[in-house]
Structure formats: C-alpha cells, structure tokens
Amino acid sequence: MLSRRAARFRRVFLSLENEKDIINRAKQDPQAFAELFDFYFDKIFHYILYRTGNAEIARDIASEVFFKAHKNIKNFRFMGYPFSAWLYRMAGNEVISYFRHKKFEPSSLEAYLEDNKIDGPASRQDMQQEIIKAQELADSNGAYCAVKQAMLKLDPLYQEVIVLKFLQEKSIKEICEILGKKEGTVKSLISRALDMIRKESDIKYFSSING
The missing domain is CATH 1.10.1740.10 (RNA polymerase sigma factor, region 2, helix turn helix motif)
Structure with missing residues (x-):
C-alpha cells in the first residue's frame, strides 16, 4: 500500500x-x-x-x-x-x-x-x-492461513511475537527493540505462543525461533 x-x-x-x-x-x-x-x-x-x-x-x-x-x-x-x-x-x-x-x-x-x-x-x-x-x-499466505484462527485466540503479546517473527520475519534483536524486552524473554514468549498454536494448527511453515 x-x-x-x-x-x-x-x-x-x-x-x-x-x-x-x-x-x-x-x-x-x-x-x-x-x-x-x-x-x-x-x-x-x-x-x-x-x-x-x-x-x-x-x-x-x-x-x-x-x-x-x-x-x-x-x-x-x-x-x-x-x-x-x-x-x-x-x-x-x-x-x-x-x-x-x-x-x-x-x-x-x-x-x-x-x-x-x-x-x-x-x-x-x-x-x-x-x-x-x-x-x-x-x-x-499459507503460513498466515494455517494459524490465523488459533493466533487470534492468543493474548495480544503472543500474537505480536508470532506476527513479528514468522510473518514479518523480524530477527530476535529487532523484536527485542520493538517490545523493549530481553532476548531470553522474547524467545520464551515465542516458544509459549507456538506451543499454544500447535494444539490447534499446522505450524509446519514456521522455522526455528533462533536468529
């Protein structure tokens, strides 16, 4: 746009x-x-x-x-x-x-x-x-469609890290800057968000949380 x-x-x-x-x-x-x-x-x-x-x-x-x-x-x-x-x-x-x-x-x-x-x-x-x-x-967008409904059920902070990391391909460093949080905290948020999405969606599109 x-x-x-x-x-x-x-x-x-x-x-x-x-x-x-x-x-x-x-x-x-x-x-x-x-x-x-x-x-x-x-x-x-x-x-x-x-x-x-x-x-x-x-x-x-x-x-x-x-x-x-x-x-x-x-x-x-x-x-x-x-x-x-x-x-x-x-x-x-x-x-x-x-x-x-x-x-x-x-x-x-x-x-x-x-x-x-x-x-x-x-x-x-x-x-x-x-x-x-x-x-x-x-x-x-295959990745987005795979998790859209499950993601919208998450708390806003978990939604945010999923979108930033996997749909906008931000690095962990960039996400830390956006959220004002430490690297370990961001990785933990992503991991927990993926665990919640995994229960309801196909996350084969998503790669490692590192980077």
Missing part, C-alpha cells in the same frame, strides 16, 4: 544515521516526514493486517499510527533503537485498543497531510484497489 511518492521511489534500506537525519529534519519540516511515511507505511500496514485479518481496518489503524507519529515526532528521542520500533509499539497499542472496543474511529490522516502539504496516500480509488489486493495476498 504505497503513497504516491513511494510508488515512484522507495528506499530498500535506511541506516540509523540516515534515519536520525530525516527525523531531525522532520521535527522542523513536515515535508521530511514524507520520507519516513513512504519507507514505513507498508511495513506497519501489513503488521496490522496480520494482527486484525482485515485490510480495511488495518488501513485505518495504520493511518492513525502515522497521524500520531507525525503529531508527536518532536517528542521522539533516540534510545539506540530504530524509529520503526516506536511505530510498531504504537501500532501494537492501537490494535489492542481496537480489539478492546471493537470499533475504530481514526483521525483524518489525509486531511492532516494535505494541510501540511505532504504527499500522502494515493487516490481513494487506488487505495481501495490496494486494500483489496492486500487482503487477497494475506488470505493466500
């Missing part, structure tokens, strides 16, 4: 130094935030899609995450982990809030970006087509 700018150009890698430079500029110039939006929106959107199973809801929650990120970026402080960890934490909290209330009323990201003259999502028609495509891709 790409913004107009991202459709033309996407970074495949963003070093911490480059990221720090962009964030420092974004604190003063809203236009600089577009680079972060382009690089991270797809990643956060698909994380939320795997958590909720619904592309429409995922799009709304992802929009809310970036709305809040842009509003609060001046408060962001580098603590040795990437900007994405902050975004994933916000996304996880928004997903929990959605499941708790079973409804979602997102702020208008498009209006906010337009007011600040930032390239945002594509047209509504293009966005709807991308939502449909994203839903179809998720529904055809």
Whole structure:
C-alpha cells in the first residue's frame, strides 16, 4: 500500500544515521516526514493486517499510527533503537485498543497531510484497489492461513511475537527493540505462543525461533 511518492521511489534500506537525519529534519519540516511515511507505511500496514485479518481496518489503524507519529515526532528521542520500533509499539497499542472496543474511529490522516502539504496516500480509488489486493495476498499466505484462527485466540503479546517473527520475519534483536524486552524473554514468549498454536494448527511453515 504505497503513497504516491513511494510508488515512484522507495528506499530498500535506511541506516540509523540516515534515519536520525530525516527525523531531525522532520521535527522542523513536515515535508521530511514524507520520507519516513513512504519507507514505513507498508511495513506497519501489513503488521496490522496480520494482527486484525482485515485490510480495511488495518488501513485505518495504520493511518492513525502515522497521524500520531507525525503529531508527536518532536517528542521522539533516540534510545539506540530504530524509529520503526516506536511505530510498531504504537501500532501494537492501537490494535489492542481496537480489539478492546471493537470499533475504530481514526483521525483524518489525509486531511492532516494535505494541510501540511505532504504527499500522502494515493487516490481513494487506488487505495481501495490496494486494500483489496492486500487482503487477497494475506488470505493466500499459507503460513498466515494455517494459524490465523488459533493466533487470534492468543493474548495480544503472543500474537505480536508470532506476527513479528514468522510473518514479518523480524530477527530476535529487532523484536527485542520493538517490545523493549530481553532476548531470553522474547524467545520464551515465542516458544509459549507456538506451543499454544500447535494444539490447534499446522505450524509446519514456521522455522526455528533462533536468529
């Protein structure tokens, strides 16, 4: 699910130094935030899609995450982990809030970006087509389909580690940064989550928890 700018150009890698430079500029110039939006929106959107199973809801929650990120970026402080960890934490909290209330009323990201003259999502028609495509891709993902129903029965923290490790292929180090937990704790969470899923699903798609 790409913004107009991202459709033309996407970074495949963003070093911490480059990221720090962009964030420092974004604190003063809203236009600089577009680079972060382009690089991270797809990643956060698909994380939320795997958590909720619904592309429409995922799009709304992802929009809310970036709305809040842009509003609060001046408060962001580098603590040795990437900007994405902050975004994933916000996304996880928004997903929990959605499941708790079973409804979602997102702020208008498009209006906010337009007011600040930032390239945002594509047209509504293009966005709807991308939502449909994203839903179809998720529904055809063998690993996701194998555990979807069982995973949604887990506590949010167990859902989170399964999605991050096996569906988004994050390393243990990256998951530690996102959750703010130690390596041993993260590995234990993944192991327990797999044990619970194993009782109800085929997990042949999933590999070792190491890495």
